[in-house]
Amino acid sequence: MAEFAQGFRDGVDINLGVGYVNEDTIPVAGLSEALLAVAMDGVRYRQAFNYGSPAGSVNLIRSLRRFLKIEDSPLRLAIGACGATSILEALTDVMEPGVVVTSDPVYYIYSDVLERKGFEILAVQEDDEGINLAALEAKIRGRDNISFLYVVTVNNPSCTILSNARRQALLQVATRLSAPIFYDLAYELLLHDPAAEPFVSVLPRDAAGLAYEIGTLSKVLAPALRIGYVLGPDGALMNALIQKTGDTGFSAPLFVQEMASFMLDYAIDEQLRAVNAGYREKAVAVRAGIEKELGPYLEECRGGRAGFYFYLTFKEIETHTESAFFRYLTRTHEGADRELPRIIYIPGQYCVHSGGDLAEKGKRQLRLSYGFEEVPQILSALQWMRKGVEFVENEVKQVT
DSSP states (O other), X not given: OHHHHHTOOTTTSEEOSOOOOOGGGSOHHHHHHHHHHHHHOTTTTTTTTSOOOTTXXXXXXXXXXXXXXXXXXXXXXXXXXXXXXXXXXXXXXHSOSSEEEEEESOOHHHHHHHHXXXXXXXXXXXXTTEEOHHHHHHHXXXXXXXXXXXXXXXXXXXXXXXXXXXXXXXXXXXXXXXXXXXXXXXXXXXBOOTTSOOOOOSGGGOTTSOEEEEEESTTTTOGGGOOEEEEEOSSHHHHHHHHHXXXXXXXXXXXXXXXHHHHHHHTHHHHHHHHHHHHHHHHHHHHHHHHHHHGGGEEEEEEOSBTTEEEEEESSOOOSTTSHHHHHHTTOSTTOOTTSOOEEOEEHHHHSOTTSTTTXXXXXXXXXXOSSSOHHHHXXXXXXXXXXXXXHHHHXXXXX
């Protein structure tokens, strides 16, 4: 991605790899109003441009509890230093290194962080409801060094939706193992399929006090606000996470937290409706484009119901960075016309764990984001992908 971005040509190249939100979903006018309100109301938003508490803004915590409908819950809520990512990173410092159980395909950014910090990834294949329970039981049998379980409820990269039944079953597994379980809710607010089952939190049924939820406002307000939170039982782990926030930078910028509080109080309902309507429209159009251009070549297409990714598995076409398909789309093959648009995606080789069961299958997979680019550009990219398939087929014919 870094190499591609260096020479990216706006209006020519098409980036389906970057996981950015669509610029049109960011409520710039509302954020401007929020900043002015925070700056002008020194009573409600007291000392908004000073240091804040490592636990988070009182106003933002109150607004989030109301938004999450947990005003009377005994669960504790704390704000991270710099988005949900900072909370995930904090876990690597406050948890004892060991085995982290997660899904395969994996959230590759976090799995890389975990491994750099000395944790071992135990990646378990998904089915249509999330982590496959039979595969999970087989993989954890005999292990006694499990640090924690980590699951993204709308998986990145696959966009598989963790069913309510499956999230409850995973809590039972965590309880049996006496290991914390962290549910990453990054894309839950972008559940835009009207037929989808509403999400139900397991936290109220967590008798053992092992379940935590990590959420963010990045996908529905603005990533640059860097607002992430953790919700879970009060105790040593929550205290350690708050201490880590203090160690990192005292707190998330207080005026930004207050802006987020303002948006939750006065603008979130309409914002959620608009954002989800926009992503729903894009998802329907892009799925139709996938079926039209790539349908005959695909073994499976996941996603399009929540978040803004599709995860494609080809029957035969390889997608990794050394493949003819990738070289064609990035215009790095022999005889390439460098004036043509370059198309970027995330190859499946990065999306599956290298030591997991899907390492070979990942060579035929890719993640496609419909968040950042507009529909005409995405449909154009899909046409180029079909041409990429034809390019691969022609290369195979020449060899044989």
